[in-house]
Amino acid sequence: MILAPGEFEKNAKTAHGVIRYSNDETVAVVDPACAGHMVREVVPYLDCDAPIVASVAEGLRYEPNSLLIGTAPKGGKLPAEWRAEILAAIDAGLGIVSGLHDMLSDDPEFVSAARERGVKLWDVRKPPDVPLFSGAAYEVEAPVLLAVGSDCAVGKMTVMLELACAARDAGSHAEFVPTGQTGIMIAGWGIAVDRVISDFATGASEQLVLEAAGRNPEYILVEGQGAINHPAYAPVTLALLFGCAPDALLLVADVKHAQMDPYGTPILSYRELIRIHEELCATVKPAAVAGIALNTYGLSAHEAQAEILRAREETALPVDDVVRNGPDELWNAIAPKLVKRHPHSAKVVA
Amino acid sequence: MILAPGEFEKNAKTAHGVIRYSNDETVAVVDPACAGHMVREVVPYLDCDAPIVASVAEGLRYEPNSLLIGTAPKGGKLPAEWRAEILAAIDAGLGIVSGLHDMLSDDPEFVSAARERGVKLWDVRKPPDVPLFSGAAYEVEAPVLLAVGSDCAVGKMTVMLELACAARDAGSHAEFVPTGQTGIMIAGWGIAVDRVISDFATGASEQLVLEAAGRNPEYILVEGQGAINHPAYAPVTLALLFGCAPDALLLVADVKHAQMDPYGTPILSYRELIRIHEELCATVKPAAVAGIALNTYGLSAHEAQAEILRAREETALPVDDVVRNGPDELWNAIAPKLVKRHPHSAKVVA
Numbered sequence: 001m002i003l004a005p006g007e008f009e010k011n012a013k014t015a016h017g018v019i020r021y022s023n024d025e026t027v028a029v030v031d032p033a034c035a036g037h038m039v040r041e042v043v044p045y046l047d048c049d050a051p052i053v054a055s056v057a058e059g060l061r062y063e064p065n066s067l068l069i070g071t072a073p074k075g076g077k078l079p080a081e082w083r084a085e086i087l088a089a090i091d092a093g094l095g096i097v098s099g100l101h102d103m104l105s106d107d108p109e110f111v112s113a114a115r116e117r118g119v120k121l122w123d124v125r126k127p128p129d130v131p132l133f134s135g136a137a138y139e140v141e142a143p144v145l146l147a148v149g150s151d152c153a154v155g156k157m158t159v160m161l162e163l164a165c166a167a168r169d170a171g172s173h174a175e176f177v178p179t180g181q182t183g184i185m186i187a188g189w190g191i192a193v194d195r196v197i198s199d200f201a202t203g204a205s206e207q208l209v210l211e212a213a214g215r216n217p218e219y220i221l222v223e224g225q226g227a228i229n230h231p232a233y234a235p236v237t238l239a240l241l242f243g244c245a246p247d248a249l250l251l252v253a254d255v256k257h258a259q260m261d262p263y264g265t266p267i268l269s270y271r272e273l274i275r276i277h278e279e280l281c282a283t284v285k286p287a288a289v290a291g292i293a294l295n296t297y298g299l300s301a302h303e304a305q306a307e308i309l310r311a312r313e314e315t316a317l318p319v320d321d322v323v324r325n326g327p328d329e330l331w332n333a334i335a336p337k338l339v340k341r342h343p344h345s346a347k348v349v350a
Numbered sequence: 351m352i353l354a355p356g357e358f359e360k361n362a363k364t365a366h367g368v369i370r371y372s373n374d375e376t377v378a379v380v381d382p383a384c385a386g387h388m389v390r391e392v393v394p395y396l397d398c399d400a401p402i403v404a405s406v407a408e409g410l411r412y413e414p415n416s417l418l419i420g421t422a423p424k425g426g427k428l429p430a431e432w433r434a435e436i437l438a439a440i441d442a443g444l445g446i447v448s449g450l451h452d453m454l455s456d457d458p459e460f461v462s463a464a465r466e467r468g469v470k471l472w473d474v475r476k477p478p479d480v481p482l483f484s485g486a487a488y489e490v491e492a493p494v495l496l497a498v499g500s501d502c503a504v505g506k507m508t509v510m511l512e513l514a515c516a517a518r519d520a521g522s523h524a525e526f527v528p529t530g531q532t533g534i535m536i537a538g539w540g541i542a543v544d545r546v547i548s549d550f551a552t553g554a555s556e557q558l559v560l561e562a563a564g565r566n567p568e569y570i571l572v573e574g575q576g577a578i579n580h581p582a583y584a585p586v587t588l589a590l591l592f593g594c595a596p597d598a599l600l601l602v603a604d605v606k607h608a609q610m611d612p613y614g615t616p617i618l619s620y621r622e623l624i625r626i627h628e629e630l631c632a633t634v635k636p637a638a639v640a641g642i643a644l645n646t647y648g649l650s651a652h653e654a655q656a657e658i659l660r661a662r663e664e665t666a667l668p669v670d671d672v673v674r675n676g677p678d679e680l681w682n683a684i685a686p687k688l689v690k691r692h693p694h695s696a697k698v699v700a
Binding site for chain 2: 101132133135193194195196197198199201202203228229230231232233234235236238239242243259262263264265266268272276279280283284343344345
């Protein structure tokens with residue numbers, strides 16, 4: 001059961017991602033704002049018949065075994081009115097999965113209630129202790145592809161999950177690397193890099209790549225975060241750009257975004273985005289943008305195709321919408337470009 | 351009394367900064383590697399006759415009232431062998447001032463010893479809770495000058511402290527904003543931005559500027575951190591670049607650095623550094639590099655002057671070494687350039 005009061009339709013990318021990509025079944029969504037509908041009626045691209053209900057109590061009839069907090073409000077703070085719903089779920093014996101900044105496992109009331117009922121509180125954002133960046137990521141054998149975005153919430157995680165599927169369909173092992181709460185909930189591992197102490201954010205990014213490399217994939221596909229010119233979240237973007245030591249970048253853009261909410265910062269053009277990312281990478285370890293994944297959700301087929309063609313013309317790169325058109329074509333176009341590159345210095349610390 | 355075992359001469363920028371700029375007197379330095387000398391004999395640019403001793407026990411005769419941990423090892427972890435020295439200081443009734451990543455106030459042994467003796471443990475790196483970046487920094491009236499570096503440990507803090515003195519001598523109120531442990535120890539306030547959770551690092555930077563603005567200065571001079579192409583610490587640099595909303599940048603470079611230890615990443619040229627910082631700022635709120643402060647420590651007067659002239663020729667900017675030549679000339683050259691600029695959007699959230 002997924003909790004997203006008032007937010008499920010428009011502001012619940014965690015909920016949508018888990019419904020679409022997790023191996024766990026969603027049996028109900030809690031959102032009074034659209035209670036009475038099925039998931040697919042409210043969010044048409046989700047192939048899911050689960051009912052939307054007004055409260056946790058109402059959703060219990062669908063026999064959930066855990067409650068997942070399915071939205072990430074700005075700053076990740078737990079809205080006070082959700083507390084009673086979470087306690088109701090604990091009382092009913094459900095485990096709780098949370099990606100919020102406020103850790104449920106640091107909250108005496110939740111901890112005490114969970115202990116009494118013997119249920120687990122999983123704060124997916126709680127980061128492990130990680131070492132500083134060492135340079136060990138430079139030695140990873142599989143090429144690393146990192147998603148970089150024109151803005152937050154443009155679909156970077158979705159694109160990388162779709163490309164990982166396309167790689168699998170093509171007979172390759174591409175390992176998806178989760179770097180945020182939704183990706184962690186879907187993949188069952190990862191680190192929420194935005195929650196790591198700043199000095200260690202590059203080290204956390206490196207550890208993620210090293211962990212993925214330990215599974216001997218042919219490709220490593222890293223979910224990106226934020227945007228390089230986002231006034232609030234750019235430091236996390238840069239941590240991944242340097243810490244993951246990518247060999248290539250995939251630019252992800254939502255064609256409907258013109259500026260960054262709520263700051264009003266203009267979205268850069270594709271060419272500007274390519275240039276600033278490639279210039280930054282060139283100062284440490286060169287990496288080029290291998291392709292562009294556009295999010296054209298909500299546009300007509302004709303409008304979407306026009307945007308894809310415009311981006312191809314502006315950049316001379318492979319461009320597609322992997323949700324609308326499937327990921328195979330874009331994957332086949334970029335996979336041959338994913339070759340190992342090296343930093344300016346071969347010196348490795350670890 | 352400052353603790354810097356084995357590190358005082360070469361790797362103790364916290365110790366050097368506090369000795370040079372703090373209003374508190376240093377009565378002894380603990381470093382067995384150069385015990386028996388005076389501070390000025392080991393570090394000639396420090397105008398300080400305090401003795402260097404081999405242990406805390408030996409230093410007690412100089413009647414310190416606190417022990418300051420004066421070096422910042424990579425990662426900030428407390429070396430095990432220093433533990434006994436800190437406990438000896440607590441036993442002798444000294445307060446402890448620490449800028450390490452490992453918080454003394456989270457360590458049961460230190461906490462218990464300090465409570466027993468009634469002494470204070472001050473972890474200057476322990477960050478306060480801060481809100482997310484809001485855009486309120488765009489409304490600050492005083493121009494904000496941010497130091498950006500070619501590398502870590504090039505002297506960004508020193509330059510900004512010297513420029514704040516020059517402003518004062520010129521009859522202006524320039525507020526120094528500490529962003530790292532040494533600056534905090536010197537100024538008595540501030541936030542160690544490298545210790546803030548990544549998502550909140552821009553918010554912490556903004557809060558620092560807002561706090562400085564509350565004192566109604568004519569100028570705000572922000573100590574920088576790291577370098578924009580540092581493989582490990584660049585995210586902190588970018589947090590300051592966006593979160594402080596600077597109106598101008600001061601580039602600080604140590605002419606002796608050719609690459610970044612221990613990664614081997616090449617140091618960028620002045621022109622490359624100017625371009626990449628200005629390009630990043632241009633995506634959110636434009637800011638230009640107003641001048642360059644060179645660290646020529648260890649060079650002959652002739653060599654230093656040649657480096658200064660070379661930088662002036664390469665960049666057509668005011669360039670000086672403010673430690674070697676005093677800060678007045680550089681301050682007088684850049685102060686007229688410090689005028690308020692605005693972000694691309696006037697929209698402010700807070």
